[in-house]
Amino acid sequence: MPLTLLVLTALLSAPLLWALLRWRAPLAALAWLLPAALCAGFAGLLPEVLASGARVEVRPWIPSLGVALALRADGLSLLFALLITGIGSFIFLYAARYLAGHADIARFFARLTLFMGAMLGAVLADDLIALLVFWELTSLASFLLIGFAPEQAASRRAAQQGLLITVGGGLALLAGAILLGQAAGTFRLSEILAMDGLASHPNAAWVIALVALGAFAKSAQVPLHAWLPNAMVAPTPVSAFLHSATMVKLGVYLLARLNPVYGEHALWTGLLLTAGLATMLTGALLSLRETDLKRVLAYSTVVSLGTLVTLIALPHPLAATAMVAFLIVHALYKACLFMVAGIVDHEAGTRDSTRLGGLARRMPLTAATALLAGLSMAGLPPFVGFVAKELVYEAQLSGSASWLPVAVAIVANAVMVAVAGVVTVRAFWGPLRPTPHTPHDPPLAMGLGPALLAALGLLLGLAPGLAGDLVQAAASAVAGHATAATLSLWHGLTPMLALSAFTLALGLAIYRGWERLHRALAAREAIATHGPDAAYDRAMAALQRLALWQTRAIQSGSLRRYLGATLVVVGGAVGLTAFARGALAWPSPDGAASLYALLPALLLLAAWAVVRARGFLRGVVAAGMVGFGLALVFLFHGAPDLAFTQFSVEAVAIVVLLAVVGRLPFAREDARTAPQRRVDAAIAIGFGAVASLLLLSVLATPFDERLSDFFRAASVPEAHGRNLVNVIIVDFRALDTLGEITVLALAALAAAAVLAGTRRSRATDAAHEEEGAA
Structure with a gap:
């Protein structure tokens, strides 16, 4: 049976099972048939895997990025798949009776099925990107399962804690996977496992540290273990599934999977051995x-998780079999x-x-x-x-x-x-x-x-040889070479x-x-007050205090401060980057520059008039002067259609501003103090200088006419138009134009709704006043 079909069956069965149990809740007693059928499907692959070593299926996903939905069943992944579905069958059967009569039994089984499908996808994934997607899906599904009773504060806290720790580890794993993919030149796990020399790559230490952090968070290694005992607030079927064959074993699976690549690296051995032993004792x-x-x-x-991580770190050939x-x-x-x-x-x-x-x-x-x-x-x-x-x-x-x-x-x-x-x-x-x-x-x-x-x-x-072949195949995958499991x-x-x-x-x-021993240890309050669980609470409280301080400092409610901060950050970042990269340049003047050298001076004078304008009417007229001056620049540069468009837009804008905005009541013309004006002037001058230098640097760059040549050549035969600007806007950039029109239409509808609501409010107030007078 295809691996893709098995994984998709598990994932797609979640909403179907929810709908079915919402219709007939007693059918939950038959839900165990789903994992049992999947287990039979994986068991049917066992002879093929034992004979050939692995079964691989590749489905195109994001070909442009070299990412595929590649699934691979070897001894290790097939062992996990059998444990997930086999033990899952018993847990599904158990849960149907354990939660019989529960109002949310449909929601429970849907989440449990989603979790099972995510686990199967993670252990069978042969692509790092696909593995990461399923990895995070297990964190989300476990969050939903641990928080199954959201009305309880303990349930909400445990679910949030588990999600934050495992997703935080997942972010570290994402960075490690990207570095690993770059070092290997591929994201396919089977190809990475077949390579030599990755352990000596310059980024190997970073990959090991990041991957180990992600795996330790998922598999509850010290000091990231606190979420696991707290997850016991979940229903018992969830606890049994998470702790036996699924969630907590996923980090162990990843470490075992990458052990052939980094097993000989000193950092790998040291990290795993230290974390494993500390976790065992803790x-x-x-x-x-x-x-x-x-x-x-x-x-x-x-x-047990500490024991498994320790065994992965040990170099003895028997360690893989023992693990x-x-x-x-x-x-x-x-x-x-x-x-x-x-x-x-x-x-x-x-x-x-x-x-x-x-x-x-x-x-x-x-x-x-x-x-x-x-x-x-x-x-x-x-x-x-x-x-x-x-x-x-x-x-x-x-x-x-x-x-x-x-x-x-x-x-x-x-x-x-x-x-x-x-x-x-x-x-x-x-x-x-x-x-x-x-x-x-x-x-x-x-x-x-x-x-x-x-x-x-x-x-x-009594008969350990019954599992001998499967153990040998899985141990060979962990060790990276054939092992003789006895x-x-x-x-x-x-x-x-x-x-x-x-x-x-x-x-x-x-x-x-x-x-x-229990009384003596329970009396040691320092274990609870200074342990990782208490540290998590302190960290969350500190995060809330930081968020409160940050909100007070940043969200001042002043539009002026928001715009100033934005311009400073953008202008500073762009300007410093351009200066550091040596991207600033000055264009050489051409012969025609003297014909319209007066335009920049006119634009500067108009801008100065806008700044110095004391009244709204004067400011609008001065701003119009800037727009008309820019239209002259377009006209002198051989773009008459763009110039006339600018003339039209500027004229309409002035009329609208004078007719609508000009009638709004302004309490004060400018509430800024003199120091605030000086700060704003410095920000405006600085940002304008950066923008000007960038534009001048662009002008100093030799013009690449390949795009212009393409539009000129394709305008008539493909778009049936000779006006290049219109053709680009209407045909080649049709989706952009449609998006702009849609935004303007939505803004117009929103404005119309606000104005209509204002009229209704005034009418209602007038009616109330008349009733009161009567």
């Missing part, structure tokens, strides 16, 4: 401060646990871990699902989480000369063991605690998705096994002391 620490199940899982996602395996593992158990947290909240009425316990007695099926996913998250055999953790430890032990990545990974993974215990064991086992609602297992539509994802984690742990549950008695055992023991110790 997420682990902050997850221990939370009691809300969704926020606990959100910070564990931050840890891909961990990507799959995290998507499976995180989507499952988020949906479980939503089930607990939906059925028990709370997701506060301090108020939960013993739910397994009332929700045995949900407890079993949570336990399977939690064991995979903790990295215990025989789950696929254990397989991925062994690979992660092996890559970190062999891929870095420093002990720091291994130490950070042990601490972070130990905290993940504790988090898995808090989400599963603490909530579902132990004594039964009272909850706002009587808990019970959810309907089949809500419980089926997480149960299947948890079972898939166990299946891939996934197995048992590697023997190895150092990695010892690290896993030590991690489990440390995690159990953290779990046992979780309450003390």
Whole structure:
């Protein structure tokens, strides 16, 4: 099936699904068929991709700029597409029951579908410009999803924060993509990946810094991670989709995609390794401060994202395989646990871990699902989480000369063991605690998705070879060369096994002391008051203060100040640029100049008369002298038609000004003080001098008659006219002329409406006065 068809189906289905569910809301139970069909379409491409390496489709988009809607499915992009649509199928099914009866369910599914389509376009794009378009579309769609409940202040703040951070990162990515395209001479990703030497290009450091900033903002790397936990105000299906296979993984995807290009650059390795390790530690620490199940899982996602970025930075050949395996593992158990947290909240009425316990007695099926996913998250055999953790430890032990990545990974993974215990064991086992609602297992539509994802984690742990070919293809794309991916549950008695055992023991110790750790960390107010989230609030408050000061300073309400500032900026910028570039020149006088040398003097005298005029009538007459003098200039330069046009326009303008504007009541002729007049005179003289020097420089440039020759040659045969000015205005510049006529017509209509409204207002006032008198 064509890639373009799959992506367009996802995007175009959003409005169709909205219209359908607005008509019949219960049909939301069948919405999962859309991502399931797309998943089947991508699965059908798997044999071709594994055999040939990639499938490429190119559709012309902006040929003049060399931009095409190019889509490419290789191992990495196909893996993401399968995760997006496969997990999306379960989330769509879950959401239909989770939001059953909601008044805005049609709007929710339309936004969720748009988000899915944008993600598919981003991971399949083979053109940097197309990738950027889909990248920003994911930010917009996530903004709409996070802010699904706009009546809540927390929802509005979280949506705005997520949008500003990710779009700000997107602007940095735009600059990096432009520099990368210029360095490579192409915007096609496949061509860029096939090039050698881009890492040694002079702009390589700028490209790396800008691309990394964009990816870090999207994938919540420290210190740009605050938006991710705050996005938990969104409905649980949104949280599950964003955190497992979509939004937060897009930055990781971009870093993995460009790793073959810049993987050997020291800045690339240093940035990714530093950000990844810092994110792992920060997420682990902050997850221990939370009691809300969704926020606990959100910070564990931050840890996982840091792990993925760290693995991309490691030079060991096994790091790519470990990264891909961990990507799959995290998507499976995180989507499952988020949906479980939503089930607990939906059925028990709370997701506060301090108020939960013993739910397994009332929700045995949900407890079993949570336990399977939690064991995979903790990295215990025989789950696929254990397989991925062994690979992660092996890559970190062999891929870095420093002990720091291994130490950070042990601490972070130990905290993940504790988090898995808090989400599963603490909530579902132990004594039964009272909850706002009587808990019970959810309907089949809500419980089926997480149960299947948890079972898939166990299946891939027992038979990891089922995903071996896909993992190998994706890891080869990340590494930039063919890799031999070997996934197995048992590697023997190895150092990695010892690290896993030590991690489990440390995690159990953290779990046992979780309450003390939580109270100690929650009491540290400095973490909240001086963290990135508080810094965001301070930055937004400072931005508002700056905007207020700027408005007061610039928006003074004085037209005189606005015009003066505009003329100073434009004149100064143009004049300084022309001077710096050496563009100013003086034309040589010709023999005929003496015949009309008096005209400039006459124009200057007329302009001086306008400035010195004390009354409105004198000013209008003096301005007319300037216009008539300009008409004489046209006449002496061999443009009689233009001169007579100028004569006519000037005469009509004087009559209108005297007849209409001259009758308006002016309280004072000129309210300016003497210093203000001197400032205005200096601005006017300066701007006029710059304009004059530019015109003289144009006259000093040899005249290029190619355009004139074209119009003379084409006037009669193509436009059937001999008057070049009329032909240019009516035929060659017809759209410009139409636009000018339209503007004038709209201005006339607006003036007529204002005058008519004034008449009606006066008539109404007169009628009221008569009624009052009666």
